[in-house]
Amino acid sequence: MSKVKYYYDSESLSYRKIERKKRTTFKYAAVFILASALFGFLSVFIASQYIESPKEKALKRELQNMQLQYELLNKKMDQAEAVLANIADRDNNIYRVYFEANPIPEEQRKVGFGGINRYKDLEGFDNSKLIIESNKRIDVLQKQIVIQSKSLDEIAKLAEEKEKLLAAIPAIQPVSNEDLTRMASGYGMRSDPFTKVRKMHWGMDFTAPRGTPIYATGDGVVKRADAGATGYGKHIRIDHGYGYVSLYAHLYKYNVRRNQKVKRGDLIGFVGSTGRSQAPHLHYEIFKDGARINPINFYYGSLTAEEFNKLLEHASLENQSLD
Template sequence: STILLVGIILNVVFSSFFDTPEEKSLKRENNQFGLQYEILNKKLADLTKVIRDIEKRDDNIYRVIFNTEPIPSSIRSAGFGGVNRYAELEGFSNSEIIKQTTQKLDKITKRVYVQSKSYDEVIKLALNKEEMLACRPAIQPVSNKDLTRMASGFGFRLDPFYKIRKMHWGMDFTAHTGTEIYATANGTVLKAKWSRGGYGNNIVIDHGYGYKTLYAHLSSENVKVGQKVGRGDVIGYVGNTGKSTAPHLHYEVILNNKRIDPVNFFSM
């Protein structure tokens, strides 16, 4: 009985302080799993950083070149729908770790998908670059040889009618009545008519890619609505119609429905 008691005590002590071969194997597996999980987590973090760098270049360089709006972060970082998306991963001993890793992979997959669609769009724009450049305003609407002077630029000025400081949304080219006016880029005539708003006879051309140009105070138009025009085509003639004090062309450049300084779109 003494021997049996000693044996029981030794067995308890041995099992308390020494692992069985099965326990040793399980611990090795757990340690290896933990190490692999840390390595995988680091790789996922590194991959996320690479994707973020690509997204920044896409928004700040590639999409800027083609005058395309950056992709909102809410779209880039959007997750997947469905409250039970990871239900099948529950019930395992390491369910939480598996779910977290799968969620990270899903987010990366979604961001890669959004970026690939963005590149598809940018590539399409690049293939149409020649057409896009032809549709970007790039010349003066009145030739330098025909100008008597540059009357007024873009910005605040003393209004010649109201004698108060007001914003002038374009550039004025002073020239004799009948001087030819040129389309500054390829496009389609959107409007060619008299306007009560002070522009008198005026033409609006839609160039696509967010660009439009306006030509005001014309003596007459040389185009019709819906007509296709090319850069350098004569679209009308300088006049003094509408709210005007002398013969000149009022010229505006509009990008994405916002009027911008025309001086940035030609060389003087």
């Protein structure tokens, strides 16, 4: 209950009660309400600026977690790009060089995406730029992986083909050194044993006893096993593919038939002296794209360096051939 206030009236020489006017009371009430409202507004404003609500705290934690995840994603993409760059470098400068394939141009590996806007649906958000850039990096990385994957598929095919080529090229001596009497004559101008005239000797003669095993010098298919070629007597021709053909002449007998597939080192026949031959021996020739070439360069698979040098020395002697 509010206190009653009085004032002294000098005219009546008595105390009179102070009566508050309604207008004044309303004025005070209005001021109080306005002050209360202002105080409340300021309190809410200050609280909103400096005091977080549970929902705001949860959203803030979620945002911080998303930022952390984005940083981790960036680091992973950096690592993936570094690994892919290393693979691309080895692909161009090692694998493709070894298999004689053209390197993939850098602009082809890192080409972007042209044409329509692929990221239109990601526009208009608070972090659209961040989201679009991340998606672009991922898309480019995926495209580079596809290009690299196709390149490695090509390298695998080239490796398989290279393996077949290495297996097909004649690479061993057709008669083993244990069975060899001597290397009678090499490739080049030699004296004919029948006419004594110098003429071109297109192969190498390996002297060995009749019945000595003869081996295929590379993988291939037997194209001939007959005596139908002049001077060669019983002979075998093996097509190795890639333009290579090997010929084995003056055989005693065959161990293969026409169209039979053979592997390097397979027994294909036996030394004899059929056809235009002076004594039991194997006459061995190699063709490349239809032209006869020196067989001396095709023994790397069976001879040591010392044995090869000795063979080279004998092959270079201009003696008399045996056919």
